[in-house]
Amino acid sequence: MDVILDIADLSVAYATGSGDLVAVKDVNLQVRRGEILGIAGESGSGKTTMAATLLRLLKKPGRVSGGTAQFFPGSAPEGVDLLAITGNRLRRLRWSSLSYLPQGSMNSLNPVARIERQFADVILEHAPKRKAELPTLIPRLLQQVGLDPSVARSYPHELSGGMRQRVLMAIAISLEPDLIVADEPTTALDVTVQRVILQTLADLSRDSGVTIILISHDMGVHAQLADRVAVMLDGAVVEVGEVRQVFHQPQHEYTRRLIESIPKLAGAAVGVNAGHPVATGEDDR
Numbered sequence: 001m002d003v004i005l006d007i008a009d010l011s012v013a014y015a016t017g018s019g020d021l022v023a024v025k026d027v028n029l030q031v032r033r034g035e036i037l038g039i040a041g042e043s044g045s046g047k048t049t050m051a052a053t054l055l056r057l058l059k060k061p062g063r064v065s066g067g068t069a070q071f072f073p074g075s076a077p078e079g080v081d082l083l084a085i086t087g088n089r090l091r092r093l094r095w096s097s098l099s100y101l102p103q104g105s106m107n108s109l110n111p112v113a114r115i116e117r118q119f120a121d122v123i124l125e126h127a128p129k130r131k132a133e134l135p136t137l138i139p140r141l142l143q144q145v146g147l148d149p150s151v152a153r154s155y156p157h158e159l160s161g162g163m164r165q166r167v168l169m170a171i172a173i174s175l176e177p178d179l180i181v182a183d184e185p186t187t188a189l190d191v192t193v194q195r196v197i198l199q200t201l202a203d204l205s206r207d208s209g210v211t212i213i214l215i216s217h218d219m220g221v222h223a224q225l226a227d228r229v230a231v232m233l234d235g236a237v238v239e240v241g242e243v244r245q246v247f248h249q250p251q252h253e254y255t256r257r258l259i260e261s262i263p264k265l266a267g268a269a270v271g272v273n274a275g276h277p278v279a280t281g282e283d284d285r
């Protein structure tokens with residue numbers, strides 16, 4: 001099995017007035033190269049804390065209280081511990097090996113900069129040699145996520161939520177990362193737009209082979225997109241498995257409850273199938 005990220009005994013705590021709150025507890029999780037791994041769990045289960053920790057975006061009073069996250073990108077096949085690297089090594093990994101897809105809310109983009117500027121900022125900071133390529137690279141990236149190249153000249157407020165989410169996807173893939181951590185990438189969008197965005201994410205993963213850690217409280221999102229899913233409860237991973245197996249034979253009572261909470265569309269059964277719409281009941285993979 002080709003593992004791109006090996007999370008071992010990871011614990012993260014927040015210091016509070018009444019002692020430490022352990023938000024991630026002894027997590028052991030292996031992410032396979034090329035897969036979409038869903039991380040499920042209700043609000044407060046520790047999903048965002050784990051994502052922020054892996055991306056090295058964890059803020060005080062949070063701190064890693066134990067564990068490692070060994071990352072094996074193409075540029076460093078011998079592996080690096082994401083939790084231990086600092087400075088230039090960390091900067092070099094950001095975007096070009098490990099990238100982040102946030103929610104498409106207004107504050108994920110700079111409101112006073114045109115979209116092309118936002119691409120240029122990321123690309124030039126991490127791959128300055130690619131400056132000459134920008135005029136062709138930006139339109140190509142926009143087209144890859146289903147946007148017209150003219151979007152490059154827009155400001156974020158001129159775009160719909162779905163278009164902003166596509167822009168964020170294009171920025172996330174701009175330096176051909178090995179791994180993208182997507183934290184609730186469709187939460188702010190209405191259901192129809194969500195589906196189209198998830199399909200675009202599935203297409204990107206299939207076409208480029210990028211590995212995706214997909215964080216969502218919504219089991220319907222995992223049913224549509226994930227290859228495997230890990231379920232978090234109170235900071236611990238209580239179940240992990242192939243998405244179909246988890247949906248059809250959940251091992252944990254909590255997983256069963258999460259599955260039951262998915263709204264059924266027009267009475268149809270939820271179709272569990274990476275890259276295929278929810279509620280089709282079809283299985284054509």
Ligand SMILES: Nc1ncnc2c1ncn2[C@@H]1O[C@H](COP(=O)(O)OP(=O)(O)OP(=O)(O)O)[C@@H](O)[C@H]1O
Nearest residue numbers: 014021023041042043044045046047048049050061
């Ligand atoms: N800055 C903080 N200070 C103290 N406790 C925090 C802080 N941030 C998060 N927590 C706590 O850590 C636990 C995990 O929160 P986290 O946000 O990681 O969960 P989540 O599953 O991502 O939920 P959500 O989807 O609501 O963000 C919760 O108990 C939360 O209250």
